[in-house]
Amino acid sequence: MSGELTYRRLESADVPAVLELLTASLAGGPTGRRSAEFFDWKHRANPFGASPGLVALAADGRPVGVRLFLRWSWRGAGGREVAAVRPVDTATHPDFQGRGIFRRLTLELLEQVAGEAELVFNTPNGNSLPGYLRMGWRELGRVPVALRVARPMSFARGARAALARRPGPSGPPRCELPTAADWFAFPDPRLRELLAERALADAAETRLHTVRTAEYLAWRYGAAPGLDYRVVTVERGGELVGLAFGRPRRRGPLAEFTLAELIVRPGDRAAAGRLLRDAAAAGCDHAATHLAPGTEAASAGLRAGCLTAPRTGMVLAARTPTGPLPAERTLADWRFSLGDLEVF
Numbered sequence: 001m002s003g004e005l006t007y008r009r010l011e012s013a014d015v016p017a018v019l020e021l022l023t024a025s026l027a028g029g030p031t032g033r034r035s036a037e038f039f040d041w042k043h044r045a046n047p048f049g050a051s052p053g054l055v056a057l058a059a060d061g062r063p064v065g066v067r068l069f070l071r072w073s074w075r076g077a078g079g080r081e082v083a084a085v086r087p088v089d090t091a092t093h094p095d096f097q098g099r100g101i102f103r104r105l106t107l108e109l110l111e112q113v114a115g116e117a118e119l120v121f122n123t124p125n126g127n128s129l130p131g132y133l134r135m136g137w138r139e140l141g142r143v144p145v146a147l148r149v150a151r152p153m154s155f156a157r158g159a160r161a162a163l164a165r166r167p168g169p170s171g172p173p174r175c176e177l178p179t180a181a182d183w184f185a186f187p188d189p190r191l192r193e194l195l196a197e198r199a200l201a202d203a204a205e206t207r208l209h210t211v212r213t214a215e216y217l218a219w220r221y222g223a224a225p226g227l228d229y230r231v232v233t234v235e236r237g238g239e240l241v242g243l244a245f246g247r248p249r250r251r252g253p254l255a256e257f258t259l260a261e262l263i264v265r266p267g268d269r270a271a272a273g274r275l276l277r278d279a280a281a282a283g284c285d286h287a288a289t290h291l292a293p294g295t296e297a298a299s300a301g302l303r304a305g306c307l308t309a310p311r312t313g314m315v316l317a318a319r320t321p322t323g324p325l326p327a328e329r330t331l332a333d334w335r336f337s338l339g340d341l342e343v344f
Contacts, residue, residue: 010053031226173255184222260339
């Protein structure tokens with residue numbers, strides 16, 4: 001279609017039309033339905049700040065392109081905070097594709113956040129990665145995913161069905177773990193003590209990592225509409241020594257428990273192993289997670305039956321708002337949890 005396009009900042013009144021545009025381009029997203037409640041949780045209630053966004057408007061005023069950056073904060077060596085953004089929701093109406101809308105929205109939004117963030121990162125798929133590379137992103141490598149099989153026979157049947165491209169069951173997998181929403185409705189007073197111990201140990205961490213505060217965890221896992229996060233805890237001697245958050249989901253014919261976050265007392269590999277095993281035994285065929293090198297979970301992973309799956313994981317790409325990523329920045333500079341990178 002012809003006609004001039006207007007570009008401006010995303011406004012609250014645009015949200016209903018933007019949700020329709022995202023649904024038309026990307027279907028229902030991780031929850032199966034793009035609701036205003038989910039949008040507000042993700043882009044307005046984020047403890048790192050509201051998401052900046054831009055829209056492209058057709059001559060009749062309707063949004064035909066949208067781009068949002070999710071704000072994030074990493075902590076690095078010496079406790080230095082590194083403000084970041086993650087390019088997330090983007091869509092262009094089919095009638096307006098091929099006019100450079102995606103590129104213009106992305107580059108203009110980079111200019112907008114240049115004074116507020118120093119790092120831009122995301123995990124593009126194979127289709128979108130070339131476009132990001134042309135806009136100055138650098139591919140840093142693949143963040144691997146480890147699997148812990150809980151039901152070998154069911155996993156084998158599901159894997160064969162996936163290879164044969166047979167559809168899986170409908171509806172969410174059964175999961176026996178309590179929901180994170182219920183857990184945070186009456187939060188364990190011992191949580192802050194566990195997080196304080198963890199933060200004290202992490203003060204010596206030189207890799208970029210997300211600081212897990214009670215407020216962040218409650219937003220990320222307890223308040224996420226429609227994502228059905230569950231919680232696993234480990235107690236010892238009346239104390240909370242570990243907890244993990246994840247969600248049951250369908251991976252085609254397979255039922256997966258995506259273990260997004262695992263937190264234990266410093267050095268407590270036994271608690272990490274227990275969390276890995278309990279997550280895998282929650283009712284799904286297998287559990288999937290990222291075992292960051294040097295962490296308690298990585299040390300306990302092999303003994304707990306976790307194996308790195310070939311040809312899986314997410315590709316990390318990054319740049320700065322004003323140009324290329326410094327040459328010395330590598331994938332090894334991060335300590336990820338799966339919850340830092342999974343698409344939501």
